[in-house]
Ligand SMILES: *[C@@H]1O[C@H](CO)[C@@H](O)[C@H](O)[C@H]1NC(C)=O
């Protein structure tokens with residue numbers, strides 16, 4: 016009995032003790048977690064369940080994982096947390112896993128905070144705002160196997176303690192601000208499987224050969240690390256290496272022959288270096304190789320300091336891969352090869368005949384080399400080929416019938432080779448093909464009617480060949496066809512009437528062929544056609560009046576044909592940038608709008624046209640009107656009157672609806688915040704928000720032109736409405752807008768005022784009559800912008816941006832610099848527009864705390880954005896660099912003409928291969944060549960892939976000004992037409 020009693024007492028005691036311990040332990044860990052939370056700002060309240068008052072035990076709190084009763088893992092990834100590193104977490108006695116990645120942790124890391132993390136194995140602090148040196152304490156954590164600090168602002172050298180991690184397997188320091196060199200002592204970390212150091216501003220240095228000692232290494236990323244010199248052959252010892260990225264350095268010499276021993280290699284990236292010599296034959300032994308890229312996109316690495324120093328600029332040419340010799344035949348025997356990119360090298364010889372037979376080859380880009388021979392017939396036998404890009408080589412003979420088996424092929428670019436013979440019939444109609452580019456070869460024969468099967472064809476670009484025969488009427492069934500360019504061939508016969516079914520057609524260029532018959536009628540489906548060039552054919556008959564009803568046609572060239580009859584008055588409806596009807600057999604009078612000097616060249620060489628005048632058709636006066644012309648004028652008049660009446664009826668109906676829907680019953684509820692002295696009221700602005708006044712539509716809203724009663728003109732941006740209704744959104748919107756409103760600078764568009772009403776917000780800006788730089792440069796008037804004007808625009812825009820970055824407190828990051836956000840006033844002075852609006856807009860849409868959306872526009876986004884997802888001044892500098900390249904080249908940042916590359920890559924590769932003069936806009940007069948080249952260099956510097964290599968906007972202004980110190984400021988509209996000779 017006594018024993019039993021003792022047993023009970025013991026059990027009860029044990030139970031109590033356990034319970035006490037349990038509660039005590041948990042409380043203690045719970046307190047530590049609450050300590051950690053207390054130091055952090057948690058704007059989205061994701062940690063609201065971390066609360067001592069809740070009954071729930073800490074193990075069930077967000078992001079907390081326990082093993083038994085003790086916290087072993089804390090995962091707070093991407094919760095929007097702000098503040099210093101929460102050191103309390105390290106005091107959790109059993110914490111093995113800690114991730115705070117994708118937050119706003121903004122302190123430095125101290126040794127004392129980290130030291131207690133005694134059993135930590137996994138630490139992920141990537142994508143935060145950590146600063147300062149890398150702490151030695153990290154390397155002393157005895158169990159640490161995984162350390163990711165990528166995407167922070169750690170600076171200084173990699174400390175020697177980092178050579179002493181006892182168990183580290185993955186070490187990632189990508190995209191920080193680390194300096195000095197990649198240290199050899201990393202070669203002591205023999206437990207390493209992943210070493211990722213890419214994108215740090217290291218000084219120019221070599222790859223330590225000791226890295227070859229890391230026998231277990233599987234991933235080695237050293238992209239953008241300022242590396243120079245030869246690749247050490249010792250890297251070939253890494254037999255477990257699957258992923259090697261050495262891209263974006265200035266590595267020189269050959270690819271080491273020892274790379275043939277990288278028997279596990281899956282991916283080898285060597286692009287954008289200065290490699291020479293041939294691809295080692297041993298590459299044929301790499302049986303696991305999936306991706307191989309030794310192409311040359313981009314001039315990279317630091318440019319010499321004084322970039323205006325002529326001869327040294329030439330030396331920039333050494334920063335480019337120039338692999339020579341053949342493509343190793345063995346490579347074709349790899350069973351895993353998927354992507355091969357070797358464009359822009361000096362490779363020669365022919366392709367291995369069995370390339371594509373043994374592996375699921377998907378992408379082959381060998382453009383811009385010196386390759387010869389024929390395209391292998393079996394290239395699609397792997398059944399996966401989607402992209403075949405072989406432009407600018409010397410491939411010859413005809414396309415093999417085997418290409419008709421390329422059922423997955425989507426993009427074909429074979430321009431500028433020496434290919435000849437007929438294109439196999441089945442090749443025209445591949446089911447997934449959307450881009451077929453065969454320009455500049457010697458192909459002959461016809462376009463096969465089998466093209467009807469190519470249901471995805473969008474761009475057929477076959478100019479400059481010797482194609483013959485007629486255009487098959489089956490082409491009318493290509494419902495996605497956007498561009499058909501077949502100029503400079505010998506196509507004959509009439510245009511099939513089925514072409515009028517092409518609803519997506521945007522560009523039809525068949526100039527310089529032998530096409531006869533009449534122009535198609537009944538073409539109202541061509542609502543997207545913007546360019547029609549049928550010049551230099553044998554077209555006869557009349558010009559169909561329907562042409563004048565095509566809503567977006569802006570380029571019309573029917574010159575050098577046999578067209579007769581009168582010029583339909585409907586053509587006056589078109590807003591044409593290019594208009595050429597010269598050298599035909601047109602007769603009668605000119606429609607009045609065309610009887611102007613500006614159109615003189617459009618009608619030359621039509622002897623019957625307004626015959627009674629000499630050369631230039633007269634400004635109309637009674638006598639020269641023909642009967643039919645007066646008749647049609649009368650028709651026009653009557654219809655105009657009708658349209659006017661209907662218009663008035665419609666307008667009053669719309670207006671009533673508009674007032675009902677869009678305006679509050681009490682207009683005074685609109686709040687107007689003005690930043691300048693205004694001479695108009697908000698009602699006046701509101702009255703102008705009519706669909707007829709829309710001058711632009713952007714991601715953030717519509718822009719209206721408002722002509723006010725006092726004669727002033729305003730541009731009104733109406734932000735898309737939002738569902739987010741919250742006083743704090745309104746307040747921060749107002750605050751933000753007020754900041755923008757305070758800016759006064761000659762190169763920044765003035766924000767006059769802002770009107771808001773519930774969820775509708777209007778921003779009222781000064782109106783810029785010449786529209787945007789993008790619109791002007793890439794429209795057909797691009798050639799009117801002479802170099803001096805473009806130079807002035809660059810300087811103006813740079814000054815505006817520099818003001819936002821360096822003279823505003825706090826600095827304003829534009830976030831969306833692009834040519835369409837640079838506006839031109841009546842005198843072509845450039846002003847920056849839409850600054851900060853990206854931010855304001857986002858606020859309106861998602862609420863004040865959300866700042867993480869994609870910022871910027873395609874083609875302008877800095878490459879590091881992919882790693883850091885943050886924008887700052889340097890991202891603006893990059894985007895501005897793209898604008899400079901646009902000014903110099905006249906090309907779009909993403910231009911189908913440039914193929915794979917964006918403008919930055921294209922320019923860099925052209926400059927390094929062929930020299931500056933090959934990228935300069937042919938519309939510019941080369942007498943300014945020297946100056947243009949200097950500005951181009953500034954553009955290239957701004958678009959350096961490493962943010963730290965980019966100059967500040969202040970420096971950019973200085974450099975641009977130095978380009979032509981003598982050029983007087985203030986030269987204006989006169990320059991627009993300047994064409995030096
Ligand atoms: C970190 O961010 C917070 C909130 O934005 C700020 O108050 C604090 O000053 C920042 N700390 C450092 C060291 O930058």
Ligand SMILES: *[C@@H]1O[C@H](CO)[C@@H](O)[C@H](O)[C@H]1NC(C)=O
Nearest residue numbers: 121144146168887888889962
């Ligand atoms: C990080 O470094 C970049 C580039 O030098 C700088 O623009 C940014 O302000 C820095 N951020 C912090 C939080 O220190």
Ligand SMILES: *[C@@H]1O[C@H](CO)[C@@H](O)[C@H](O)[C@H]1NC(C)=O
Nearest residue numbers: 229230231232254255256279
């Ligand atoms: C290389 O990988 C294999 C297979 O995963 C593994 O067995 C071997 O231990 C690794 N070699 C080294 C040196 O780590």
